[in-house]
Amino acid sequence: MKKSVLLSFLIAISMTSFGQELPFRKVKLSDSIAISKQMKQLAALCNTQNLSDLDLFKFQLIRGDYADALVTFKKRIEETPIDKRQYLDIYMHYVEAKRSKNFKGEFKKSYRKYVKNADDIQVINLDKALIIRDPTDYYVNNFNTTYSSIESENLSQETAKDLVKKYFLRTVFSSTRDLYFEEIKQDHERRYSINDSTIIPMKDGAEVSVVVIQRKGKVSTKKPAVLIASIYAGSNETGAMLSASKGYVGVIANTRGKRLSSGEVKPFEYENTDVYEMIDWISKQSWSNQKVAMFGGSYNGFTQWASMKHKVHPALKTIVPMVAIAPGIDYPMENNILHNYSYSWNFYVTNNKFLDFDASNDFNRWNTLKNTWYKTGVAFNKLDSLDGQVNTLWNTYMAHPSYDAYWKKMIPYKQEFEKIDIPILTITGYYDDSQRGAMYYFNEHYKYAKNPNHYLLVGPYDHWTAQTRPDESLRNYKLDKSALLNIEEGLLFQWFDYILKGKEKPSILKDKVNFQVMDTNTWMHKPSLSAMTNDTLTFHFSDYKTDDFYALKSKSNTSKIDLTVDFKDRESMNNTGYYPWPLEKENINIKDGLLFKSEPLEEDVIINGSFLGNLEFTINKKDVDYSVILYHLTPEGNYFHLSYYIGRASYATDQEQRNLLIPNQKTQVSFDNSKLISKKLQKGSRMVAVVNVNKNNNAQLNYGTGKDVNEENIKDAEVPLKIIFSGNSSISLPVWYSLKE
The missing domain is CATH 2.60.120.260 (Galactose-binding domain-like)
Structure with missing residues (x-):
């Protein structure tokens, strides 16, 4: 054993000193033991002299040097803010558990303690990062694809390092996912009362599935409710938990046909009546104080405007539409040009009662489809024929290239904006794919309503960060510090507290139009868009x-x-x-x-x-x-x-x-x-x-x-x-x- 270790060490010194390639012979991906041994050897042979602490940790871990890995990693994790280290904490618990003879038992025990000691927001962010945006399948496929594509019997240092780092991610997440999923979900049950089995009948006989979430341990009094109306069944629970943690009742109403409700799923078709009826149902519940607010982004922004198509429910006190799409305006077409990204979205949201991630993430299918269509030059209305699967909703879109009655029935149209008299906070970003929709609502409201109480906040955000919080950089551009607002966890509930609880208005909203001036580290505040x-x-x-x-x-x-x-x-x-x-x-x-x-x-x-x-x-x-x-x-x-x-x-x-x-x-x-x-x-x-x-x-x-x-x-x-x-x-x-x- 000692001779084997010494030989590996000497080979490593020899090869890394002269930058030589490393010997490599494929084994079966299904042979996990052989793969593990091979990656351990590669990790030992790679030159790690100029690696960052995080990358060095990965190599030490794959080599099995757990004590050294822990020392290396502690510095990195101490320097990282707690709200940005969801992945890093997984690494920490993994390496600590690997030092035990009972890996699964030790990981569960330590991770359970970690989650229990975290505050509500921390656990919600763990869910968002690790469950909602679960990266495991991607990491597994990424390593497998990279490994399978190697044909040489020698690897360069760069290729070997890349392979080891990808193996690290595959190994850590595939061996811990089920464990931390269970611990996070059990912790939600400890913190919240979750009623996810209610089905509400609509006036026309259809059904809407509802989730109601309340924070345990709070004084049992009537409270305002914060509603998320969404087609994305199963993906908005953290938003409702956030509302519950902030002192509200969190409610999710899914599009008819989704979750537990029966019937066909038809995006955009019925929100103009169903959401109003849902607000009415909320206002009559024993836990409701007859005050309802709404928030959400993209489709969930559209539903807020749809609820006011015919009239504003008396219980609806405010909405916060973020990056709101406007059907017929910016989705599925922009300025009357139909984009094909909506083709796959239809399957994603209508294939089952929840979301079809397998269909959505089948990038090979979608890339092949659009490339085949372009190369062959067939008509656009033949896309589903090329795909081999009927796309009914897509064909409906193509039948309505103008902004006609089909689209107008979904959201307020012209004078219908006049009656909307509640406070509104619209949030979008300079690089938001749905900015066109968000600004359409804002402009039409100001065009038809008299002195609307409608605020706009816009900054260097994209479709995702304008709903949550920006990272320090956006698509290689480093944001000014003043742009780094915590939109969802901070500004959003400052606004709700202002409208629903009589607290101070958020300080960033100094006028009706509030925008961050890139490269100045300042915000400007104007009474209108024209005053900009x-x-x-x-x-x-x-x-x-x-x-x-x-x-x-x-x-x-x-x-x-x-x-x-x-x-x-x-x-x-x-x-x-x-x-x-x-x-x-x-x-x-x-x-x-x-x-x-x-x-x-x-x-x-x-x-x-x-x-x-x-x-x-x-x-x-x-x-x-x-x-x-x-x-x-x-x-x-x-x-x-x-x-x-x-x-x-x-x-x-x-x-x-x-x-x-x-x-x-x-x-x-x-x-x-x-x-x-x-x-x-x-x-x-x-x-x-x-x-x-x-x-x-x-x-x-x-x-x-x-x-x-x-x-x-x-x-x-x-x-x-x-x-x-x-x-x-x-x-x-x-x-x-x-x-x-």
Whole structure:
């Protein structure tokens, strides 16, 4: 035994000293003992001199050096805030239990004690990180896929290290998941009274399944209720627990047909009546003080607005819609362009009474589907034929490309916003996929209601962090400290306490419109969206060209700039960079679309709001799906993705009625609903606009024939699309100059 260890040590010294490759021979993945021995040997042979403490710990653990691993790890865990170390705590309990002869018993014992000593919020966050977003299957598949793909009999140091780290994650989580699942769930039962078996009849005879959660040990008095109305059955319990921990009764009402209720699941169809009836049911319960609030994000934001479609229930005192989608406005289509990401979502939420994670996470299926559709050039309405499974809801969407009666029945429409007179806090983010929906509700409410008590909070958040709390960085951009709000656990319940319990209004809400100015570490507060700006920078297209960039000029001109797109070409795509990920990068694709660049800014300025576009062009087709991406070209030469717009020209003037273009006749299309942003632009910065025609595998292809876009196919692409922009085309930036304040 000693000779074997010595030999391994000498081999390690020899190989790591000279950076040689490590010998490797595959074994069966099903042979866990052989895999364990092989990974232990690799961990011993890898050069670990320059690893971080966390990575060094992983190698020590896989090698079986548990005492050393514990010493290495304690420093890291002591430096990590308790609300950010859910994974790290699993590692800690794992390595401590591995030192015992009874691993499972020791892990359960120590983890039970840890959970019992944690406060309510800690345990809720453990559930979110480890159960709701359970990473185990991903880690198992990631290691297995990586291992299976190796064909060489020698591994580089880099490949070997990557494999060991992936094995670490597979090993730790697969051997502890059932244990910590059980302990967390048992702890919930210790803290909360959970009634998850109630079914409420609707007036039309349908059923809605309800979960009611109350904190044990609290004084038994009537309390306000906080309602989450959701299609995501089984995934909102932590939100209701949070409400219970904050002194409210947490209630979840799932879309009819979900959880324990009978009937067919039809997203968006019935919330406009069912949620109102649920509020009525809550107001009549023995534990209710007849005050109800609502919160939630995405679909759960939509349900709040849907509840007020016909009238506001007297018991509903406030709503907090976060990143709320607006059906027909930003989901499943944006500016009348149907995106295919909603295709798989339909199966995710309708395949069973809860959620079909297997279908949702079958990325190979969805990628193959969209790539096959794009390559073959078949019509968009053949997607489910290619998939081999009927997608009824998807076909319904395609039958309603305009904002017609099908969509209008789901949420308040025009004058129906007038009657909404309760306090509202809308929360969204500059990089929220549903910002268009959130802002639609905000704008329509202010358009039709008289002096609405409606606040907006928006910052550098995405669809997830605007519902919860931001990390220190978003898509490689480091956020200002002032942006790091704890939205769900802090601001949300400060607002509820303000409205329902008469406490102070949250200090961040100093005016109706509250937004974080990126790169200034400050917030601005204005009485309206229009008050966000005190000037406008307008740039006109010009055919003057330097290298790959056309010029943006301050005045209109006689320029003509051509763009040709061949829809028959399926070897390339257009407009692949419109989605902002990462936010800042050194280069952009200079071959994708028309690139325009301004002269350097002569002074610092803040872009505040949604940039506007007024495009004048002639085109040889009856329609076109186009996009405009706006970048901030920093003085250092990096491209920062500020905002973008994507839309269908035939709906530019009216989302409810398609108005086809006249080929080869000058036309104008305008937009003012690009993604809202607030960011400081330094002196010397330039604006870069990328103008493009949408042609990729992520959305419909509008061939421009004027027919139903869902029916068009590659046979309609014989003549390439040609569009000629004039020098009257412009983009305008709403800005704020502090000197004009």
